[in-house]
Amino acid sequence: MYALWESTVVCEMKAVITVIFADPRIDCVIVDAVVAGLAENPAAPADVLLRRWPETAAYGLRRRETLPMAVQEAMAAHPLREVRSVLAHHRDVDPGIRARLLDDADWGIRHAALGRPGQRPLADPDRTRMMSELCEPPADDRRPTPEELFEDLAMADPENILFAARHPDHRVRRIAALRTWWRDEMRVLLTDPDPEVAAVAAESIAEHERIMRPADLPDQHCHAFWRTLHRPLSRELAEQVLTSGDREAILSMSRNPSLPPDLVNLLAGHTDPEIRVHAAYREGLTGSQIAQLVADAEAEVRAAIGAHAGLAAEHVARLAADPDDGVRAAVATHAHLNAAERAMLDGPITDVALAARSAHPVLRRRAAGRPDLPLDLVAALAHDPVDGVRLELARHHPHAPAELLLRCYLENPRQSDLPSRPGFPLTGLARFADHADPRIRRLVALDPQADPSVLIALTEDPDAGVRQTMARCPHLPADRIIALLNHPELARHAAANPAIDVVAVLAQLPPPEAPAP
Template structure:
C-alpha cells in the first residue's frame, strides 16, 4: 500500500471535484479489494458511500464494517443492495434509525417483481415493531410495514407459518391472507385463544360470506368497493344491483364468487372487456365456454380458446399475468400467493399454444428440459420471458432479450449470465444502451477509444472504464474531471494504484468517518 505521506488532493494540485470523482469511481470498481473498500468507508466524502454500499458485491469484512458504520446513510444504502445476502440485509431490521429500516422494508434496487425474501426473523421484527412513546419518527412503524407489504420480500409461505406463531399479532397478520390459507388454518384462527386474532378472522368472513361483504360494501365508487367486488363473496342482491345499474361489471366478471346467473348475463354483455373476464373464469361450463369461443370479439375468442377445461382459478390468474402484453411490458413475473401446480406449467411448456408457453416461461422453477425447449421457442415473447425469469436461460438468449426489451435492461444487467464479452459486433449499434454494454467488453481486440467521444454519456463512461484502454490514456482520463469518475472505475487499476488515488484524495486509514 502506498505511504500515507502521499499528498492529499489539495496539496497535489488535484481539485476537490477531482478527488470526489475518484472516490465515486473507486466505489464501483470491480477490482477494488477489501482494503480499498474499507478506506472508502473512512472517507468523509459521502458521495462514495452510496455507490459502494448499494451496488457493490461486498466481502464479509466490508459487510461487517457497513453494518457497524455510524452513518445511517451507509447502512441505508446497504439495505437496498440487490447483491447482498438477505440474511445480512435482514440484520438491519434492528437498526436504530427508522429511515434505514424503511429502506430495508422497501426492498433492493433496482426494483424487481422478483426479490429474494428476507429471513423470517427480519420479517417478524419489522411486522411487530412499535414506535417509541413520545418519539415522532420521520417514518412510522406502520409506514414501514406498508413498504414491506409491497416490496416482494415476504414469501408466499410466510403467512402459513405465522398462523401458529407464538405472537398473537402475527397470527392476526396471517388472517389478512385468508384467501390463501387452508381450511384448517382458517379454522385455527377462528378458534384462536386471543380475541384480537378471532376478530381479525371474523373481519375476513366477507371473503366467504356474501351477507358480510354486502354489509361492508360502500355505495360510492371507491377503491374499497372495487376491491370487495373484485375478490370477495358476492350475494345475489349485490350482483343484481350491479347488473341493473351497469356498475362494476368487469370486477363482477372477474370475481370467482359471482353467482352463476350473473355470469350467464355478463357473458352476453355488449362490452367485450366484460366478456373477456368471463371467458377467463375457471367455473365455466362447456356450453358457455364454447359460445365464448365463437364470440365476435377476437380477444374474447382468444381467452376462451387458450385455456381448456378443466381450469383452476390459480391457472386463470397465472394466464392473466402474461396475456395481452408483450415480454417487454411483462418482464419479471412476481410470485403469487396462490400458484398453479408445477405440473400445469410443465404441460403449458409442451403446449402448441404460445400463450400457454409464455405462462410456463415465466416460472423460474420450470424443469431444465422444459426451459431448454422454450429457449429455442419460435415465439419471441416466450424466449424473452424465459430470459427475464429463468435462472438457467442461456447467455445468448439473455443478450437477445437485452437487444429486444429496452424496458427490461435494468433487470437484465443484474443477471450474471448476461454476456459481457464477445460484443465487438455491437460497438456501432444504433441504441446507446447497447453500445454502452459493448463498450465495457474487456476482451475487445482494440480498446474502444473512439467511443470516448460518443454523443451518449453512458457510452463514454463505459468506454472510460474498459480495462483495455492503454495505461497512458487511462492516466490522462484520471486527471480530467469530465472522465475521472469512470476512469477510477476501470478494472485495470490495481489495488496499489487505487490506494494511491485514495492517498491523493486525502482518505485516511484510521477509524471510519461518521
C-alpha cells in the same frame, strides 16, 4: 517483458492522475463523483472511503452487489445515520448485523432493518424478539403503529406472517390473525388458546368473505380500491362499476369469479374489445357466452376464446375456418389438446414434458419457465416459433443456449438483465458498435476482443447510457479511463471501472473539506 510493460503503464497512469487532480479547475462535484464511483468499485478499500468521505462513500456502497463483512461491521458502527441507513437497506446485509440495527438509536434505521424484499431472513430468535418489541405502542407520533409495522414485514417477506402466527407472544399472534384469510396454514389461529386471537381470526375470515357493497369501494383508485374489486361483490357494486365508464376498474373486476352470469354477459358484449378479451379468459363461461365470443367482430377476442378449454366441436370448426391467421393458430393448438393438456391449461403443470411438447403455446411457455426442464426439451424450445416461449426459456433456465440469450436480448427491448445470465455470448459483440439501438450498442463493452479505438469512440456516443457503460468497460484503454475522471458526467462511472488503479487515484484525491463549525 509483460511485468515491465505493466509497470510502465501503471507509472504513466499515476502521472496522468497527478496532472488531473492537480488541475485547479476540478471542483468538489467531480471529486464527490470519483469517490462515489470508487465506493462502487469492489477493488477500492471501503474502510478508507468511509473514514474520509462517509456520506459520499455510502452513496456508492449502496450500488455494490455484495458488501464484505468487514465493511458491514464498519458501516453498522458508523456514527452517521446515512451510512447505517444504506447498510440497513442493502440487499446483502448480514442477518446478524441487521438484527443489531434493530436496536439502533435512530427509529428510521430500526424501521429499515425490519427487512426488504430479497434480504436474507433474520434468525428465528432475532425475529421472535423483534416481533414482540414491535407490539409496544409508539413512543412518539413518528413511529408507525404495530399493525403498520407488521404490514411492512409482510411486504418484505410474506413468510414473516406465518412465523408470527406461531409466535409465543399472544400480541404478535393477534396482529397476525388479521391475515387469517391469507393462507390455509393461518387458520390454526381460529383455535388459538388466547380467546382474543381466536376472535380476531374469525373476524378476519368473516370480513374477507363479506360481500362488498358500493359503500366499501373507495372514491379514488388506490390499493384498497383494487383489493375491493377482487373480493366477493354484491350485485349493486358490480353494476355500479360496469356502468361507471371506469375502464381500468371494469378490467380489474372482469376476472372476479363472484360476478353473476348475466353481468358476465355485459362483459362479453361490452363496446371495449379489451374487456371482451378479459371476458374470454374467464373460467366457467356458459355455452351461450362462449358462442357469443366465438362470433365476436374483433379477431383478438376470437383468438382469446380460441384457447378456452370449454369450446365445443362446432366452435372449434368455426374458428378453424376464421379469416384471421391468429385466430386459426389459436384454435388449431386448442383442437389438438388431449384431456391432460386441457387440465393443465387452467391448473398446475403436472407433466412438464407433456407441456413442453404440447401444440398449445401457453403450455410450452409455462414449461419453458421451469429451471428443471430437461436439456433435450431445452434444445427443442430454444427454437420454438413463439417469441414468448423462447424468452421464458432464456430468462429462467440455467442452461439456455448462448445464441438464444443473444437473440432474445436483441428482440426484446425490456430484457436488460439477459446479458448477465450465465452463458451469454461475449466475443463478437463489437460488431454492434454502429447499431441504431443504443441498448444494443452497449453490448460492445462486454466484448473482451473489442478494438480499443471502438471503445474510445463509444465514450462519446450520443446516448448517455452508452457513454456511461463504456466508461465502466474494463477493456477501455487506461489513459482514457483516467481522462474520464475529469468528466462531469462520466467521472463516477470511470472511477467504478474495475481496471482503474484505485491506489493511485486515492493518493491524488484532495482531502475532504472540514465541516463548518
